[in-house]
Structure formats: C-alpha cells, structure tokens
Amino acid sequence: MRSVSIIGAGCTRFGERWDDSLRDLVVETGIRALEDANVSGEEIDGLYVGNMSGGRFVEQEHIGALICDCAGLSRLHVPSTRVEAACASGGLALRQGVLAVASGYSDVVIAAGVEKMTDVTGGVAADALAAAADREWECFFGATFPALYAMIARLHMHRYGTTREDLAEVAVKNHFNGSKNPISQYQMEVTVDKVLNSPLVSDPLRVLDCSPITDGASAVVLAPTEEAKKYTDSPIRILASAQGSDTLALHDRRDITTLDASVFAARRAFSMAGLEPKEVDLAEVHDAFTIGEIVAIEDLGFFDKGDGGRATREGLTAIGGEIPINTSGGLKACGHPVGATGIKQAYEMVLQLRGEAGKRQVEGAKVGLTHNVGGCGGTAIVHIMSR
Amino acid sequence: MSTVPRFWRHIPQRYNLVGTHCPKCDEYYYPPRAICPNCRRAAKMEDYRFDGKGTVVTFTTIYNATDDFKRQTPYNLAIIELDEGPRLTGQVICTPEEIEIGMRVKPAFRILGKDGERGIIYYGTKFVPAEGSV
Numbered sequence: 001m002r003s004v005s006i007i008g009a010g011c012t013r014f015g016e017r018w019d020d021s022l023r024d025l026v027v028e029t030g031i032r033a034l035e036d037a038n039v040s041g042e043e044i045d046g047l048y049v050g051n052m053s054g055g056r057f058v059e060q061e062h063i064g065a066l067i068c069d070c071a072g073l074s075r076l077h078v079p080s081t082r083v084e085a086a087c088a089s090g091g092l093a094l095r096q097g098v099l100a101v102a103s104g105y106s107d108v109v110i111a112a113g114v115e116k117m118t119d120v121t122g123g124v125a126a127d128a129l130a131a132a133a134d135r136e137w138e139c140f141f142g143a144t145f146p147a148l149y150a151m152i153a154r155l156h157m158h159r160y161g162t163t164r165e166d167l168a169e170v171a172v173k174n175h176f177n178g179s180k181n182p183i184s185q186y187q188m189e190v191t192v193d194k195v196l197n198s199p200l201v202s203d204p205l206r207v208l209d210c211s212p213i214t215d216g217a218s219a220v221v222l223a224p225t226e227e228a229k230k231y232t233d234s235p236i237r238i239l240a241s242a243q244g245s246d247t248l249a250l251h252d253r254r255d256i257t258t259l260d261a262s263v264f265a266a267r268r269a270f271s272m273a274g275l276e277p278k279e280v281d282l283a284e285v286h287d288a289f290t291i292g293e294i295v296a297i298e299d300l301g302f303f304d305k306g307d308g309g310r311a312t313r314e315g316l317t318a319i320g321g322e323i324p325i326n327t328s329g330g331l332k333a334c335g336h337p338v339g340a341t342g343i344k345q346a347y348e349m350v351l352q353l354r355g356e357a358g359k360r361q362v363e364g365a366k367v368g369l370t371h372n373v374g375g376c377g378g379t380a381i382v383h384i385m386s387r
Numbered sequence: 388m389s390t391v392p393r394f395w396r397h398i399p400q401r402y403n404l405v406g407t408h409c410p411k412c413d414e415y416y417y418p419p420r421a422i423c424p425n426c427r428r429a430a431k432m433e434d435y436r437f438d439g440k441g442t443v444v445t446f447t448t449i450y451n452a453t454d455d456f457k458r459q460t461p462y463n464l465a466i467i468e469l470d471e472g473p474r475l476t477g478q479v480i481c482t483p484e485e486i487e488i489g490m491r492v493k494p495a496f497r498i499l500g501k502d503g504e505r506g507i508i509y510y511g512t513k514f515v516p517a518e519g520s521v
Contacts, residue, residue, distance in 0.1 A: 202464075
C-alpha cells in the first residue's frame, strides 16, 4: 500500500447561498482545489464526491457524472463516483480517494463533497435528514434527527452529571472559532445565556445546540506521498484512514451514550498511525449537535467516558487548550452541508497543519484528526494527518 | 404518497409487537431481525409476540417535528426497554412533566399518522404510563 498525501484543498463559503446552485458550488470549490494543488485536468484519474441526498434536496441523482461534467472532465472520461453515508458522505469520499491512491489503481484523485440544502423548505430538509435514521422503526414513530441526539444528551446528563450549561459551552466555543473563520456560516459569537434561551427543538436540545441547514462544497486533491512534492511544498500526509459501522437505529446500540462506530474507527486509526490520542494536536469532530462533540471527544479517546462535559466547561477544548476541537467552528457554527462536511474537516486540517489558519491558528500544529459521523453513529470515519 | 403494501407488510409487528427470538442465544429482538447479530446464522429465528411492558431508558419532548408530525407537537418520544430485553423507539402519551427515566410503560394501540391528505391512515403502538408508576 502506498502512502497518500493531500496536495491541494479548496472550500466554498458555507451558508445560505441563494444565488448559487449545486453545480455552481461544485465548480467554485473544484477550481480552488485544483489551483491550490497546481494540477491540470489531464493528470486527474479519479473523482469521488460525497453527497447525501441530491435526490431530495435538488431532485438530482447521478451526482458522480454531474460533478465530472461540471468540472470540465467529461471529455477525458475521468471515472467519477458518488459516495453516500448520510452526514459522513464527505469523510467516506475522502476515504475512497485515499484507498484508490493507496492501492495504486489511481494516482491523482479529487475527493469532494457537496450539499445544496436551501432549495427546499425547512420541513422537507428535516425529513430528508431524518432519512439518515431508521425510517421504518424510528422516524415512523415520530423521531426526528435532533430527537435522537436529544435522547443521547438526556441519558448522558442523567448518568454522568453533564449539565445543560456544558452543552451550551460547546456552542459558545464553536461560534467563537467560527467568528475567526472567513468561510463560516455564522460569524457571530453567542453566550451561554443566549443558547439557554433559544427555542426548544427537542428537549433538552435548543436551536443553538443544532447545526444549521447549509449550502456548501469542499474538495481536496490526493496523490502518492512520494510524488506529492512535485505539486506542492507543503503536502499533508494521511497517516490513517479508518471506518466503523453500527446499528442504524439508536435504540439497538450497546450503549446509548457511546458511538461504538467512532470508538472502533478511532482505535483502528491510532493503531494504523502508531500514535496515541495525546499525541494529536487538534481535531475536527462531528458536532451536528452540541452533545455530539461531548460524546465524540470521549469516544475518540481524548477524555474518559463521561468527562467530555467537564473538559469543555474547563476550556480544555478551546484554541490554546489541551486539545483544540473544531477550530473551523465545527458543524455547529461553520455550517453543515451534509455531504461536504467531511471534506471541509480535511480542508480545515490542511490549513492548520500548513500554518495558514489565520486568527484561529493552533500554534505548532503537527498532527490533526478528523471525525465524521453518519446518522447518529451508524457510520464513523476517522482520518489522522500530519505535515 | 406511498402505496398500501408499504404499511401493510408491517401490520403484525406494529399492531401486535411481533418480534423475533433466537432459540440458540435465547435473545429477543424487536424490531424483528432475520439474522441474529449474536450467533449470526447458527439458528433459525422464530416469531415472538411481546406483551409490551417496559421501562423508559431515555426520552425527549419534541417541539419541532417534520411536517407529518407537526400537528402533534409537543410530544414525548422515548427509547423503551421491553421486559424481555430489546429496546425500541416509541411515543409515550403523557405530559412532558410526567415522563422520566425509569418510568414503567405499557402499550396502547393508536393512530400514528397519515400519509398526506388523501393517503392511508396508519396505526401502530404508542405507550402510556403503566398504572401506579406515576
């Protein structure tokens, strides 16, 4: 197996991009990534695109061919594959690209992600997202996506003493980080009081505990590490790519407050990279809901089970803390265009490891981890990368 | 709008809580599973009808629902552990103040919703507090 590096990365501004279609977003991010990687169309021999629900959000399937076409690669007949694992579609597209280059089947591969979510009304978007849960045995009985995470939060609070304020602290931190990130959907900071007084969505989760509906696209360009220097002075090496699965429905899990798919993927990634959690300098984790970040930093091994709330409260996950989490603003503040999120996490990590993250730069960042979750833990993808 | 068979085929499971039981592992499954995740395919699964008594493991009260459930808000949704062991997701009919972790519940046959204005009305099991528990 060959070592794989990221040689270029691009991302659109995340937000409600009413002037732009899915195609516009793809072209915008593709051009940025290719210019950053300094590669031409002729060199690209594979394309993977994460997209959760083009069919529901813009009534378009066959996104693989569409993306290849929009990218101007159709006359070169570059193989293009759409990858779907709900909100982990982007992370899975990255993993497919890594596998393709590592295996030797492909040399220069684009791993992209896109979701255009604001072309449908809020109710339709919520229902499309609910399809990441178990349609027949959860949604049929009235479950929504926030409801499932709310039930995780309720039990975490009951069992470990995590407080409502601890959840709010995740949003406060991530909005602060997002306010330092030019692509972030939300540029405003929030306070604990503001989170606690936002409308209830699914008790105990409130509006400001939830990631927003977002349009956006991101792309990274992959190449064998031994050839990466041909394209860039600052390649980012993928040290590990790991994936885990679990039951589709939350009620069937071994433990409602643990995402075993994350635990499995993280253990495998750390073993592949030959690293311990304490050797990671920063991480982008899947905070679709504030409780998601608290559970993630436990499941990934950064903190003991039940200790995520305290760690957040004490500022250990802030920039300048023990392990900065979600410097981009996370899904919570930077936005969550579901298919693009996993690639955006890699984009943020590339900036951080190159030292190009501006006001949110983590000093001396050498090793970063990205963690992308599909549904409420049916799929988890973990990548570890270094400069 | 969906076709009738989509709802029809789950009538035994949703109306009468019919799940499955693995005779080898003596494990019970609801919703039903064709393959036991414990022994995988060592034994043939058999149907098992649950009586539906169970305990609330965790819960939420939903204030913001999808279009299909908007009219019912706020409503309680819980993960319930049946006395035989398996867990399921279902609504608990009581006020948000009444529901709590550890509460005993029993099943109730109810309308769950309808598929649009002209579509099928579908039924299934919700849960109510078991007597003496609240």
